Amino acid sequence: MAATKALVPVANQLAVVPTAIERILEHFPKEYFRFCFAYGSGVFPQKGPKVGKPMIDLIFAVHDSLGFHWRNLQMNPSHYSGVKHLGPRFISVFQEKVPCRVYFNTLVQLPEEDVVFKYGVVHMNDFVNDMLDWDYIYLAGRMHKPVKLLTPVKRDFQILDMALRQNLLSALHIGLLLLPEAFSERELYYTMANISYRGDFRMIFGEDVNKVSNIVDRQLLQFRKLYKPYLTGVLAPYVNIREDDSFDGVCTQDMSFTSRHYHLTQLPHTPMAELAKYWRTHAAYDTRNKRKNTEEAMRHLSYDDDCPNMLQTVLSRIVFRSSAMQSLKGIFSAGLGKSVQYSRTKIQKMMKSLQPPT
Helix, strand or coil, X not given: CCHHHHCHHHHCCCCCCCHHHHHHHCCCCHHHEEEEEEECCCCCCCCCCCCCCCCXXXXXXXXXXXXXXXHHHHHCHHHCCHHHHHHHHHHHHHHHHCCCCCEEEEEEEECCCCEEEEEEEEEHHHHHHHHHHCCCCCHHHHCCCCCEXXXXXXXXXXXXXXXXXXXXXXXXHHHHHHCCCEEEHHHHHHHHHCCCCCCCHHHCCCCCCCHHHHHHHCXXXXXXXXXXXXXXXXXXXXXXXXXXXXXXXXXEECCCXXXXXXXXXXXXXXXXXXXXXXXXXXXXXXXXXXXXCHHHHHHHHCCCCCHHHHHHHHHHHHHHHHHHHHHHHHHHHHCHHHHHHHHHHHHHHHHHHHCCCC
């Protein structure tokens, strides 16, 4: 595939960067940036209750975590909690060794821009690995939804372009495995957007209960631009997507053994390995099946009508572990005061979402 064509799906996420975000980036040591993007209600309008000013969410993928934190502590010491007294080396090790390998500074205020934002720092290698393997489905999950790219995907960094495209394809394979033979385009996007939320313990207490639909319903065109090239391209033999403006018309997919086996063999490494393990433990009643390797397990699962439920269970377990670990990590990195403030805002949004519409 030519380089220009390879970049098309990623370019669909690229939008004009708001000037406020451009100015935010000027406050950081940009020489360490390899890839940056913005997401969340502060960037994309969403349905649902409004509690205070929407916060801008940023991710900085850097080539040198230690160097970034060393310089950022000089430029922006107020962004850090008391952990700054432990020094940049501790912060970078804490970032890279503790799941989900992201370090967040939250509730950062820029009075001159009248904005509040949070930003996560991740090493570029860890970012790419989550796109490919889904060890955490944390940053990978962020990239299942439309985001605003703040830096271009450089043509000489092919591994990033490949990882971003593979992450979108993985979401489609899983979305189709979880859906029945007939579904709507809206349901497909909802299913994929929900991958990184179902199992997230924050969705039980602390998040807007309608978060996924709020995201998808206001961004249907962006979702279509993001995924349509794959649905009408490499996945065209397996799925029939309507060629009209409706998001609620009936789409269909091939539910044969061959199609299901194809989707299963395209799963990212961690979900595939955990799905095989789960099947051997819970569904393989024949003791001989407990010795089946991953490839053989995928073949057996292709015939199993309970495959979608098993896959959802495995994904939810990965998301639960990741969300719990990252939340505990966030208490340490943000400090108790900011953690309480951030949680209070989240709970207020959740309570508003539970109220009947007036």
